[in-house]
Amino acid sequence: MENKCKRENKDTNMNFTLEEKIEEVERKEPFWVFGYGSLCWNPGFEYQKSVTGYIKGFSRRFWQGNTTHRGTESKPGRVATLVEDKEGVTWGKAFLIAAEDKAALPYLSTRECQLGGYRIYTVNFHPKPSFFEPVNDNQNFTEKRKALLYIAVPENKHWLGAAPLSDIAKQILECQGPSGTNVEYLLRLANFMRDEVPEALDEHLFSLERLVKNFAADMRICLRTIMGENKKVEENKPEPQAVAPSLQFASRIPTKKLRCVNM
Numbered sequence: 001m002e003n004k005c006k007r008e009n010k011d012t013n014m015n016f017t018l019e020e021k022i023e024e025v026e027r028k029e030p031f032w033v034f035g036y037g038s039l040c041w042n043p044g045f046e047y048q049k050s051v052t053g054y055i056k057g058f059s060r061r062f063w064q065g066n067t068t069h070r071g072t073e074s075k076p077g078r079v080a081t082l083v084e085d086k087e088g089v090t091w092g093k094a095f096l097i098a099a100e101d102k103a104a105l106p107y108l109s110t111r112e113c114q115l116g117g118y119r120i121y122t123v124n125f126h127p128k129p130s131f132f133e134p135v136n137d138n139q140n141f142t143e144k145r146k147a148l149l150y151i152a153v154p155e156n157k158h159w160l161g162a163a164p165l166s167d168i169a170k171q172i173l174e175c176q177g178p179s180g181t182n183v184e185y186l187l188r189l190a191n192f193m194r195d196e197v198p199e200a201l202d203e204h205l206f207s208l209e210r211l212v213k214n215f216a217a218d219m220r221i222c223l224r225t226i227m228g229e230n231k232k233v234e235e236n237k238p239e240p241q242a243v244a245p246s247l248q249f250a251s252r253i254p255t256k257k258l259r260c261v262n263m
Helices: 104-114 164-172 182-196 204-216 228-236
Strands: 004-009 014-019 030-036 050-068 076-095 119-127 143-151
Touching: 030 119, 050 143, 050 182, 050 204, 076 143, 076 182, 104 119, 104 143, 143 204, 164 182, 164 204, 182 204
Parallel strands: 030 143
Antiparallel strands: 004 014, 014 119, 030 076, 050 076, 050 119, 119 143
């Protein structure tokens, strides 16, 4: 591929490939995109298959600022990116996109790169083994495969970097943007991990979740309201049924009181 350059980090003995203008490259086969943040529950594009799995050599961190989805220019939120970690394992979800699909990559380029400040790479993705996954002669879903990956690096303008977890948690609790609150982003990601990979450890993510919940309780902030759950409950609440008039209640009135009767 002409628009591809190699990047290596000898300190961590890792290498991965940086993709440039990948949406302009014509693909002849279906390809995978690996998500570890909001893509896990809100990909926003069509795909043929989704598989939960992991990549090696990275750890998830809430070090990337966001001013277009979960924050604003004056009050940027914090969203997930990956940092190189020789012993790291990051769980997420990979999506298989058809080779003839002309919409997914431009959409992701706008969402992740132009608005989010991320860059696109290729890495090895390892599907989660499943005893219930049908395997045919052509596909073994326990084997690793190449996947596209979006990472925010310190050179981008939205980078916020490391900070005490308590400061990050307070920032997440305070911020929101056009796509919703920063808290919703954090809690949905934590819920995804619990639902899909309950055995996985992500100390950074779950520590932030605990701190946000503790701060919200101290400040008497209703997280269900922030998540929009109360509104959904009201929207799904059945309409009250009209009750036909009945004389059974009138019969309970003491005889010494007047009754109102429609004439």
